[in-house]
Amino acid sequence: MSKCRKTPVQQLASPTSFSPDILADIFELFAKNFSYSKPLNNEWQLPDPSEIFICDHTEFNAFLDLKNSLNEVKNLLSDKKLDEWHEHTA
Template sequence: MSKCRKTQVQQLASAASFSPDILADIFELFAKNFSYGKPLNNEWQLPDPSEIFTCDHTEFNAFLDLKNSLNEVKNLLSDKKLDEWHEHTA
């Protein structure tokens, strides 16, 4: 097994390459703050499902397609010997 590791190339996107709407969405997503306080009776309780699941289930086709694609690749690898595989991928 080779001890040489490939150097990782990091590709950073410039903020200028995104529209102001996208940048505002990103800022809003990462600006979320949540605070939790221990209940008075010192016993944590999950909220009622009717309070937290207020929207219908939504499937995202792009993620489902990605999942199927990754599973197809995984299935191609399932009959390989793991030790031999690591010799070629390390």
């Protein structure tokens, strides 16, 4: 049995299958534009690396335990069918 994954098939929806209200909502969500101007006083300037990397690496066991616990839960979900899973989480 091949262990290669199949390439997912993209199913494109026709714009005519949506109501004008839905199309307007979609357009509004994806038409957002943001622009930023850098302040003149260099307020966004990163600190010198010699000032911020002054401590040795520290591992926090509580965070490592939490990471392992979350990965165990994630591994329990990896064999679930996505469409069925969304029925319970949506």
